[in-house]
Amino acid sequence: METKFAIGIDIGGTSIKSAVVSREGKILYFFDKKTPDNFDAFSLYLDRIINLYKNRQNISGIGIGIPGMIDFKSKNLVFLPHIKYLINKRIINQIENKYKLTCLMDNDAHCALSGLLFFKYKRTDKTIILLTFGTGTGSAIAISGKLYSGNKFSVAGLGEMIIDTNGRLCTCGRRGCLNAYTGAIGIKRIILNNLNQNISTKQLIGLIKTKDIRIKPIVEEISYHLGIGLANIENIFKPDEIIFTGKNSVLWKHLKKMALATFLDNQFGNKKHISTQIKISPFGVKTGVLGAASLVLSH
Numbered sequence: 001m002e003t004k005f006a007i008g009i010d011i012g013g014t015s016i017k018s019a020v021v022s023r024e025g026k027i028l029y030f031f032d033k034k035t036p037d038n039f040d041a042f043s044l045y046l047d048r049i050i051n052l053y054k055n056r057q058n059i060s061g062i063g064i065g066i067p068g069m070i071d072f073k074s075k076n077l078v079f080l081p082h083i084k085y086l087i088n089k090r091i092i093n094q095i096e097n098k099y100k101l102t103c104l105m106d107n108d109a110h111c112a113l114s115g116l117l118f119f120k121y122k123r124t125d126k127t128i129i130l131l132t133f134g135t136g137t138g139s140a141i142a143i144s145g146k147l148y149s150g151n152k153f154s155v156a157g158l159g160e161m162i163i164d165t166n167g168r169l170c171t172c173g174r175r176g177c178l179n180a181y182t183g184a185i186g187i188k189r190i191i192l193n194n195l196n197q198n199i200s201t202k203q204l205i206g207l208i209k210t211k212d213i214r215i216k217p218i219v220e221e222i223s224y225h226l227g228i229g230l231a232n233i234e235n236i237f238k239p240d241e242i243i244f245t246g247k248n249s250v251l252w253k254h255l256k257k258m259a260l261a262t263f264l265d266n267q268f269g270n271k272k273h274i275s276t277q278i279k280i281s282p283f284g285v286k287t288g289v290l291g292a293a294s295l296v297l298s299h
């Protein structure tokens with residue numbers, strides 16, 4: 001049997017990653033480009049990458065992950081807080097008509113977990129929660145190995161759980177969501193509040209490593225709220241694993257100590273031991289493209 005391939009496109013608020021992926025999870029090409037700031041430039045870039053990849057043999061289709069919600073009936077993009085120009089666009093129909101290839105699209109966190117289930121876990125009965133630490137905080141849930149889709153739009157809003165009703169303003173307009181502390185925009189605001197200047201995640205990690213005293217309240221604020229979020233997830237789902245993905249998941253190593261202490265304090269029942277495995281996606285920055293491609297390859 002010939003190997004099947006799919007084009008995987010992971011559209012994020014900050015960058016668009018794309019690849020050709022085999023059914024076995026092998027990545028043939030991988031590109032990462034800044035997300036354009038308008039629809040025309042976005043369409044041009046999408047055409048460029050599809051044209052580049054589509055002539056490869058045995059391409060079964062195109063899978064796309066987006067940081068928002070899709071109405072699967074109308075195939076309309078209904079909610080994209082960080083790429084507003086895509087709202088109400090029917091990209092799926094446009095691509096299918098133009099390239100005569102199947103195009104499947106889903107929320108990016110849902111794609112990421114779908115990819116992990118398909119390429120890494122194969123058959124599993126584990127309950128797994130995925131949190132994406134990107135521009136915003138996305139999430140997906142697999143109950144006993146099966147992706148949970150809710151009643152519409154296949155989005156699990158764990159990033160939008162309210163941790164503190166009087167907390168920081170979130171990009172969604174409400175106060176104290178987990179996302180206000182773990183999304184890139186939230187983290188930037190916390191840094192700005194404490195340092196009066198903006199620094200990148202890389203610079204933040206650099207200052208953490210040098211034990212810069214100014215960084216302590218930043219790490220404490222992010223870790224504490226993340227710890228409460230994780231405890232809520234634990235108390236509700238009792239998952240086997242919690243997996244982080246997204247560009248800011250590299251921060252986990254530095255937040256872990258305090259986040260886990262807060263988690264333990266707020267865990268219902270046993271306050272001495274955390275049975276859930278908490279880890280970063282083994283696929284790293286390629287989790288999203290593998291996930292997007294899995295939409296096509298798992299069919």
Ligand SMILES: [Zn+2]
Binds near residue numbers: 159160173174177180
């Ligand atoms: Zn929010």
